[in-house]
Amino acid sequence: MSDWNDTQRSGQAFGSVPRAGGDVASRATYDEGLRSYMLSIYNYMASGVLLTGIVAILFSMGGMESPAAWLAINGGLLFWAVKLAPLAFILAMSFGLHKMSQTTLQIVFWSFATVMGMSLSTIFLVYTGESIAVTFFATAGAFAGLSLWAYTTKKDISGWGSFLIMGVIGLIIASVVNIFLQSEAMAFVISGIGVLVFAGLTAWDTQRLKNDYQHLRGSPFMGKAVIMGATSLYLDFVNMFMFLLQFLGSRE
Template sequence: MQTQTGTGQVTLAQARLEASTVFLAKVFNWMAIGLAVTGGLAYLVAQTDLALRIASSPLLIVLLLAELGLVFFLSARIDKIQPGTATGLFLFYSALNGLTLSVIFLAYTRTSIGGTFLITAGMFAGMAIYGMVTKRDLSGMGSFLFMGLIGIILASVVNMFLQSSSLYWTISLIGVLIFVGLTAYDVQKIKTMGEQGIMEQGEAAVQRGAILGALTLYLDFINLFLLLLRFFGGSRD
């Protein structure tokens, strides 16, 4: 009986691991699609006059507010909207962000943007792997990292008036550390969702969960990229 129980436990553990792996793959696939939409559109728009118009007009603020509204809407209503709607909104958000990020091509060289993207991808991959394989429970980091995120947002607002160079670089460095930590934390949280049976809740639940997970990791990646660009981005001036 002990052997049978042990075998059953191993089989259950293997099943959970396989389900988690499949779910993580869905999440990373959608995240990659979102990044491809954003990067491709940002590059294409940067080849036109539209990027300059966005940067020099209230349209930039409108786009940022629209993106913020979409993030809040998707996060709050993900369980109540159709999977296809959630997917469409995520792709629409990625496209909006592509329009917004086209302006970075006006400030930084393409070479430095590409190099920073590779650095971001390497750091993100490293922390994502850590979040997947570590046995340490990272859930306790969540509230601490969230408070840190709120802190740097408030500090950034204050620095808009102070215009302090030292505060700017301090915020940037702390921000990098926060999003590095959030990457590992969010990947472990998504992995746990897979282990706890989301794959058994039906295709709709899986798709909604994958989109929410993709949005979360997409935001981690984009924010980490923009913060690292402050350090590694080469000015066009």
């Protein structure tokens, strides 16, 4: 993290007069590297979201005659394979991170974004295109605001992590239970909590990634860290979008 008060690294506190031009040059180099690192993450993340959206739209074209509709109605095991495939990609990226080359990890990331598009294509059969677009831009605005706040704030939010992870686990359990209960009220509560949890994760992940740069700069692992960081923010965005769609989406 860019810590202006780290006297061990900079040799001076924030607001004091630099003793030498080298301190200023070092600070500028560090900040430039941090910006480049974060922009690389955001570029990967945004490209992944764009690819997912394009695949989802193409897969749903044709309405009830589309590949998405065929999968939903006749897919059977294939339908569930497509739905669960993104989880398999995430597990492969997490557990195979140190064994994969950076190029392989990139291929897995783009494959993951593509399969996610196939998995999410069914929302076009349930919600109107206009409401999906409105929800997408609302999510993009919220994501940008939360991420910018987390990047610029001096407040340490690292303590949110354990609470938010427990929230994700709770959401998964509640969602599985509601598959059997089919309760609209419970689904509404789950969606509300889901929006809050992934909004929090967006901010937490942003600050975590910013903090990580201090330890990663100059490391050969930097390229992989960018891809994994983009994957984290991608998941925050997509999940916040899906939960928000429960509130803003208009059904066909």
